[in-house]
Amino acid sequence: MERTWVLENEAAQLDLGARLAQALPESLCVYLRGPLGAGKTTLVRGVLRALGHAGPVRSPTYTILETYAVARGEVCHLDLYRLGSAEELEDIGARELFDGRHVCFVEWPERGAGWLPQADLELDIDMAGSGRRVQARAHSPAGESLLESMA
Numbered sequence: 001m002e003r004t005w006v007l008e009n010e011a012a013q014l015d016l017g018a019r020l021a022q023a024l025p026e027s028l029c030v031y032l033r034g035p036l037g038a039g040k041t042t043l044v045r046g047v048l049r050a051l052g053h054a055g056p057v058r059s060p061t062y063t064i065l066e067t068y069a070v071a072r073g074e075v076c077h078l079d080l081y082r083l084g085s086a087e088e089l090e091d092i093g094a095r096e097l098f099d100g101r102h103v104c105f106v107e108w109p110e111r112g113a114g115w116l117p118q119a120d121l122e123l124d125i126d127m128a129g130s131g132r133r134v135q136a137r138a139h140s141p142a143g144e145s146l147l148e149s150m151a
Contacts, residue, residue, distance in 0.1 A: 001138040003147050008131045013039050016134060017046020023149040024051075025142050026073065027100045029117055031109040034125035039132055040107045043125065044077050047105070051075065059107075064092060073101065080108040086115035121146060 007013050024047070032040040045057040051070040060066040060079040068075045076097045083089070089112055097104050098117045109116055120143035124135045138144040 001144045001147050003136045003150065005134045005136075006128055006131065007134060010039070010042060013042050013132055013134075014046035014049065017043045017048075018050035019150055020146070021047045021050035023146045024072075024103055025146065026103075028103045028120045028142055028146070029098060030103070030105045031119040031122045032105055032107045032125065033109070033122065035127070038125040038127060040105075040125060041077075041079075043123065043134075044105045048075060064088075065094065065097075073103070076102050076104040078104065078106045078112075080106065080111035083108075083111045086112045089115050119143070 005016055007016060020043075032043065034040055041057065041059040048057050048068055048070065051072060053068050053070050057068075057077075058066065060077055061081055064078060064080065064083065066077045068077070078094070078097075089095070106112065106116065106119075109119065118139055120138070120140040122137045122139065126133045126135075136147055138147050
């Protein structure tokens with residue numbers, strides 16, 4: 001199942017994140033793809049705001065992992081851009097993040113190839129004039145259910 005959104009501005013991107021938050025199951029692995037500056041972290045910020053997180057949401061480019069405690073559990077945001085090898089994920093204890101109890105957003109997932117689980121949902125974010133185009137593809141029943149609920 002696939003779905004595409006054309007977003008006019010950052011506010012629309014945050015709103016899409018909020019809509020994703022409303023449909024999130026207890027556990028989900030979401031791959032975020034797109035060039036630098038496409039707004040991958042902006043989308044995650046929209047999700048976290050809708051889940052009640054009021055603090056800052058920064059790109060985990062240097063820390064690799066940021067974990068946010070929200071009322072429904074933990075949301076993990078990984079940015080693998082600076083990862084030297086997929087095995088480094090083991091060193092930071094990331095295996096427990098994909099145990100079926102977390103929602104994980106993974107930027108630059110190709111850098112974790114061979115180590116990361118398959119995504120339930122992939123979001124490709126591309127520049128579209130002054131806005132963004134987001135193409136979503138579901139790869140599991142959980143991902144399909146999420147996209148269906150966003151119709």
